[in-house]
Amino acid sequence: MGKITIAIDGFSSTGKSTLAKQLAKKLEYIYVDTGAMYRAVTLFAMRNGIVENPGALVKLLPEIHLKFIYNKDAGYAEMYLNGENIEADIRTLEVSKFVSKIAEIGEVRQKLVEMQREMGREKGIVMDGRDIGTVVFPDAELKIFMTASPDARAARRYKELLDRGENVSYNEVLKNVRERDHIDSNRTFSPLKKANDAIAFDNTDMGLQEQFERMYNYALRVV
Numbered sequence: 001m002g003k004i005t006i007a008i009d010g011f012s013s014t015g016k017s018t019l020a021k022q023l024a025k026k027l028e029y030i031y032v033d034t035g036a037m038y039r040a041v042t043l044f045a046m047r048n049g050i051v052e053n054p055g056a057l058v059k060l061l062p063e064i065h066l067k068f069i070y071n072k073d074a075g076y077a078e079m080y081l082n083g084e085n086i087e088a089d090i091r092t093l094e095v096s097k098f099v100s101k102i103a104e105i106g107e108v109r110q111k112l113v114e115m116q117r118e119m120g121r122e123k124g125i126v127m128d129g130r131d132i133g134t135v136v137f138p139d140a141e142l143k144i145f146m147t148a149s150p151d152a153r154a155a156r157r158y159k160e161l162l163d164r165g166e167n168v169s170y171n172e173v174l175k176n177v178r179e180r181d182h183i184d185s186n187r188t189f190s191p192l193k194k195a196n197d198a199i200a201f202d203n204t205d206m207g208l209q210e211q212f213e214r215m216y217n218y219a220l221r222v223v
């Protein structure tokens with residue numbers, strides 16, 4: 001079976017990463033969560049007090065070294081920033097509040113897209129994000145574009161944050177999901193949009209097992 005590139009894009013909290021991870025495991029492919037990379041750059045900017053200063057961040061970009069390191073117990077790769085495991089720190093609502101502003105910066109995107117292309121050079125990869133099928137791998141053999149109602153997405157993200165021990169309100173989470181969608185869809189560089197050849201996948205009323213089976217069947221048709 002030849003190895004292919006699978007691009008999974010879509011709105012915030014549509015469950016892209018859960019599905020992408022499962023699919024990668026089944027196919028024995030590499031899984032890359034590109035949102036984690038934008039979150040890592042955002043955390044760096046927050047720690048350096050420059051979230052509102054894109055010029056300063058762009059100057060410091062060469063000092064940002066990102067790496068995914070596989071955690072056998074977790075079953076997926078975790079994000080490292082300059083040698084530090086920041087997997088937990090990048091999942092907070094605080095980072096979610098700033099990440100879309102950071103992801104608008106052209107130079108940030110350029111740096112991360114270059115790394116993403118390098119990771120996918122040999123195919124056999126499932127990558128999820130916002131611009132994978134449109135910009136990072138426009139020639140991907142399988143492209144999925146995931147959507148779900150804002151309420152369904154906010155409910156999932158809210159539960160996730162509560163499970164992680166964060167003290168947040170549902171309305172705050174819903175507001176963040178809507179804001180990120182708006183910024184991500186309207187930015188100048190690589191806005192979030194469905195690639196013409198992507199399969200639209202609305203999972204508002206779909207359980208995880210059904211989602212996985214459908215996705216796996218799509219993959220089997222191309223590999």
Ligand code: C5P
Pocket residue numbers: 012013034035036038039099100101103128129130131132180184
């Ligand atoms: O996927 P996740 O919700 O973790 O992504 C966080 C943010 O990173 C998105 O809201 C978006 O602003 C940005 N992002 C992006 N392009 C990608 C992946 C994520 O702009 N390929």
